[in-house]
Amino acid sequence: MAQIRKPFAVPAEVTRYFDGKTVTPAFSWLDVWAEEHAYKFTVAKAVELDVLNAFRGTISQAIAEGRGFESWKPLIQSELTKLGWWGPRMVADPSGEQPDRMVNFASDRRLKTTFWANMNSARSAGQWERAQRSKRVLPYVLYVRTTSGDPRPEHLQWVGLILPLDDPFWSTHWPPNGWQCKCQVRMISAAERERLMGTERVLGRDPNGEEIKIRYTDQVPDLGPDIEFRNRRTGEVQSVPQGIDPGWHTNPGLARTSTLIRNLETRLEVAAPMDATRVLKELWSDPYLRLAPRLPSKSWLPAGHSENLAKELGAVSPVISVTSETVAERITRHKLDMEDFSILPDVLAEGLIAADPKGSDVVRAIIARIGKTWWRAFVTVSKNGYLRATSLHQKDEKELRRQMERAGIKWPFGE
16 A cells, blocks of 8 residues: 655744734735835735735645645635636726736736745745754854756855854845745754865756856855845835845845834834733744844843833833843843743733832832742833843742842832
């Protein structure tokens, strides 16, 4: 009897990345641009939510089930047929900037582009997330030769390049690096890097009979200056490295982490306290925020929301931030983990505000009991008026009481 092979399980990071996006109707592919794709799902000309949700739902199913294009197509055909969108239709630009356009979502070319872009950006982000978690043992990235039969000359020049995962090169050159780009990267150990560096390998011959070689190096080829690309829909101008298609010059996983933080801070500024704490708790459960302490660059992470603290310390905003460096330091030196930091929004929102034991006017101690555990955090106000959480500790009740009494602060929680 022939053995039935089960398909490989799709990594959770891939489905999580895609399902974490919000739907955003768009008339042009330029309306949702570059880093925005890390948290927004869109399909050009899908200006109606029902149509956009049909694409999102079926692509999510395809990713979760490991489907390819041919097995996804009947799913989207069924959904769009129900909505009356399978076939040519006229679509109006909601902004009024462009005339009505004919769109045919039944076109294989359009469907393949939509499916490929979403499937491969999700896989790319999932690979980056896994790489960040495993970089202690696999700290280097090797750019692998594309499987395309007609590779782009610029992309071939990156083949064999070996750089640390946190090298700035990967913030712009993490594949895919253009429409239908099939380039890949592979994580390798320091030992494998040492074996490969400076060597050459012959892969075979091209159609002209020339040898196909890979030379392993840590020297990034100079392809010339970046190209200035102007988004005609938004007017935004960005520098795009040579050899990369505009819009693909970001790392999907890294972009998800940075935009997640940036967009949330804006929302928190005007949020009600209860809503802010709920959103913050959801944020700290997001795997992309949990990667921030692993990154080499310093990030300010939204940690809490307290109007009382803002009033007491004269801050310009009730949003409390903590640096990724502080989180990393607490994890390595004080044996906390990211699960512990997920309670920080509750500590800062519900905790008792006490004077600084050392007497500083710009620092407050925040004391809270969450479940059976006592926590103490310190919050300071910066010179420009922003609230910063500088520490988080689990504390024994007796020890905490003694420390406060030594500082001349009466224990406020009763006997």
